[in-house]
Amino acid sequence: MASRGAERSTQFPSLFLFDIDGTLMRGAGPQHREALEYAAARVLGVRTSTEGIPVHGMLDTDIVAAMLRREGVPLVRIRGAMEELMRSAERRYVRNGPGSLTGKVCPGVRALLARLQRRGVPLLLVTGNFARIGWRKVELAGLRHYFAHGAFAGMSATRAGLARLAIRHARERGWLNGVPANVSSVVLIGDAPSDILAAHSNRIRSVAVCTGISTREELEAHRPHLLIRNLGDLRLSDFGAD
Ligand SMILES: [Mg+2]
Numbered sequence: 001m002a003s004r005g006a007e008r009s010t011q012f013p014s015l016f017l018f019d020i021d022g023t024l025m026r027g028a029g030p031q032h033r034e035a036l037e038y039a040a041a042r043v044l045g046v047r048t049s050t051e052g053i054p055v056h057g058m059l060d061t062d063i064v065a066a067m068l069r070r071e072g073v074p075l076v077r078i079r080g081a082m083e084e085l086m087r088s089a090e091r092r093y094v095r096n097g098p099g100s101l102t103g104k105v106c107p108g109v110r111a112l113l114a115r116l117q118r119r120g121v122p123l124l125l126v127t128g129n130f131a132r133i134g135w136r137k138v139e140l141a142g143l144r145h146y147f148a149h150g151a152f153a154g155m156s157a158t159r160a161g162l163a164r165l166a167i168r169h170a171r172e173r174g175w176l177n178g179v180p181a182n183v184s185s186v187v188l189i190g191d192a193p194s195d196i197l198a199a200h201s202n203r204i205r206s207v208a209v210c211t212g213i214s215t216r217e218e219l220e221a222h223r224p225h226l227l228i229r230n231l232g233d234l235r236l237s238d239f240g241a242d
Helices: 031-044 060-070 075-096 109-118 131-140 159-172 193-201 216-221
Strands: 015-018 123-130 149-153 186-190 205-209 226-228
Touching: 015 159, 031 060, 031 075, 031 131, 060 075, 060 123, 060 149, 075 123, 075 131, 109 123, 123 131, 123 159, 123 193, 131 149, 149 159, 159 186, 159 193, 186 193, 193 205, 193 216, 216 226
Parallel strands: 015 123, 015 186, 123 149, 186 205, 205 226
Antiparallel strands: none
16 A cells, blocks of 8 residues: 555656666676675775675665775775776676676566656656666666666765756756756656755655565655555556546
């Protein structure tokens, strides 16, 4: 069952922003974590792991920093190497990533993306993945062609900042049709509390899905505008579509 507020907009949103892990797909495999570990070893010579780091909803930049900080690497050194750490992890993932992710796509995702694309609504990624890792995942899942652009780890220090960048890009391209970004015009869909917080901080609409690690109760506590089991439960009439 979905929790739906009484509030309903009359104008269909101009822009949809999607998280990747736990939202578009689930269980993408260990290769992403392995690529971050590989980069730490290759670039800074530090053997470390993501073990014990609550990676759910975190940006790759923060995950890498947490891994290295735990091994005693000074923050200034981590920051100085971040660009290279990113490139190294991206190359590793593209070379050693999973063969296919088509079987990992969450319920309702393909149908929803296809319907939104038919309506001509731009779809953008807002994800904690490094850019080439995120693009590679959606490509391996067969979803690449739905997305016009993306905001990724390394482009801003926070997920809210990434959402802001995506919105700015859409505005500059004229995709917002001149309307302000607000709860009627922009939707951010994600599976973690950090996605909900990013939406609230940008004053846009938050849709939370229970296809990730967070429980329904955890997500509900952050008060998304809409909380659904999976994207198969999303009705375009929730946004004022006829
Ligand atoms: Mg996620």
